[in-house]
Amino acid sequence: MEATSLLVLFSTFFLFLAMNTPIAVGLALSGLFTLALQIAPGDLLAVVGEKMFSGLDSFGFLALPFFILAGNIMNQGGIARRLLDLALLLGKRIPGNLWQSNIIANMLFGSLSGSAIAASTAIGGIVAPMAKEKGYDMAFTTAVNASSAPTGMLIPPTGVFIMYSLITGGSASIAALFLAGYLPGIMMGLAVMIVAGIWARRHNYPVDKSPWLWREISQVLIRALPSLSLxxxxxxxxxxxIFTATEGAGVAVAWSLMLGLIYRTLSMKKLVKVLAESAITSAVILFLIACSGLMSWSMTFANIPDTIGELLISVSDNKFVILLLITVTLLVVGVFMDMTPAMLIFTPILFPVVTELGMSPVQFGVVLTYNLAIGIVTPPVGTVLFVSCSITGEKVTRVIRPLLPIFAMQLVGLLLITWFPFFTLWLPGLFGL
Structure with a gap:
């Protein structure tokens, strides 16, 4: 029965994907068909309705729409320009200084907005004209912007970790996940900076050697600090x-509104638009969570995670080999599936396996996010890559080549955080979490 359920679940899900069915509907229907193997037809609809509702019946999920709203307010608040000015100051003396500033700004803005697409659009939209004017390679500029934008999915505050914590039933605390994301997020950004620096040296890009002016430094810091204080x-x-993650999300909204008013960039018309966009985005994500909750429960009901765990262990009993297999699987999944549905589907499957191997739930949450963050830059579903290409006007085929060394360097970081818990657990341990 477990093998049959496994076959029915994934075959129906991928069939619906091939038919261009919305992912949320495909998740719900595949879970429905799997449950139909073991539950009587008269009880099936009642069980389905109950499980979809209970999948959202958690106070913690309120944090998601709040963080989405805070991020959208940030996008409209003129904050990108202020953070880029700070990044230009920080990356001034590094080879390929405009690329380096793009990376630093994406790390700063991505952590505030919690969205890789928002970071690549807001920062990339400002950097692209500057890069063209200074004669920078636009294919590599596009690759730098796209590959550094997902760092904000790891550097907190980020809604991804909140969603993961809720999927795992609170096995990993949100506070611990937030702290655990700092080093891996910085490592992902540093990987891009290293490749950009080598590329700049190899192609003889000039380094800005103009003197530091304290007046300029103070002005940039005064403009950027209110945003970073969030x-x-x-x-x-x-x-x-002082407050929970959900309450913190509400504080983030209030703080973002305050900054919008201080900077005088948030009009009533913009605020109405932001509220509407946030409501639509939240509804889509929450419906997706409800449908994936049904699929997850059907997998648990049919013992599918245990079956997959036994299959992995039958391949090898070496912890490092199994973790490598899981990493490769997630990288492949990320190529074909967006981050949110991939996390909702594969967390319930792989979580019991990695915890059985002795991996901390906190470490796995960061590893999972890092894996899928790379996926949102890879075609054919790489939304961040396509957004970055649309900003610079470059073809995806021209951007793939400069992306490859960046991916190689980021994969080194991925293996480090997968095999060595220090990189994810040191900071939470320092704060007793």
Missing amino acids: VVVIIGGIIGG
Whole structure:
């Protein structure tokens, strides 16, 4: 029965995907067909309705629409320009300084907005004209912008970790996940910076050697610090126990609104638009979560995670080999599936396997996010890559080549955080989490 359920679940799901059925509907129907193997028809619809509703019956899910709203307000608040000015200052003396500034700005803005697409659009939209004017290679500029934008999915505050914590039933605390994401997020950004620096040296790009002016530094810091203070307030409040992650999301909305008013960039018309976009995005994600909850429950009901775990262990009993297999699987999944549905589908499947191997739930959450963050830059579903290409006007085929060394360097970081818990657990351990 377990093997039959496994076959029915995934064959129906991929069949619906091939038919261009919305992913949420495909998740719900594949779970429905799997449950139909073991539940009487008279009880089936009642069970399905109950499980879809209970999948959203959690106070913690309120954090998702709040963080989405805060990120959208940030996008409209003129914050990207202020953070890029700070990044230009920080990356001034590094080879390929405009690329380096693009990476730093994506790390800063991505962590505030929680969206790789928002970061690549807001920062890339400003950097692209500057790069053309200074004669930078636009294919490599596009690759740099696309590959550094997902760092904000790891550097907190990020809604991805909140969703993972709720999927795993709170096995990994949100505060611990937030702290655990810092080093891997910085490692992902540094991987792009290293490749960009080598590329700039090899192609003799000039380094900005103009003197540091304290007046310029102070002006840039004064403009950028109010935005960056959001991270300090949210993370400090959650780690310090002043408020929960859900309450922190509400504080993030209030702080973003305050910044929009201070900067005078958020009109009533823009605010109405932001609220509407946030409501639509939240509805899509929450419906997806409800449908994936049904699929996850059907997998648990049919003992599918245990079956997959036994299959993996039958391949090898070496922990490092199994983790490598899981990493390769997630990388392949990320190529063909967006981050949210991939996390909702594969977390319930792989979580019991990795915990059986002794991996911390916190470490696995970061590893899973890092894997899928790479996937959103790879075609054919790489939304961030396509957005970056549309900004610079470059063809995807021209951007693939400069992306390859960046991916290679990022994969080194992925293996480090997968095989060595230090990179994810040191910071939470430092704060007793």
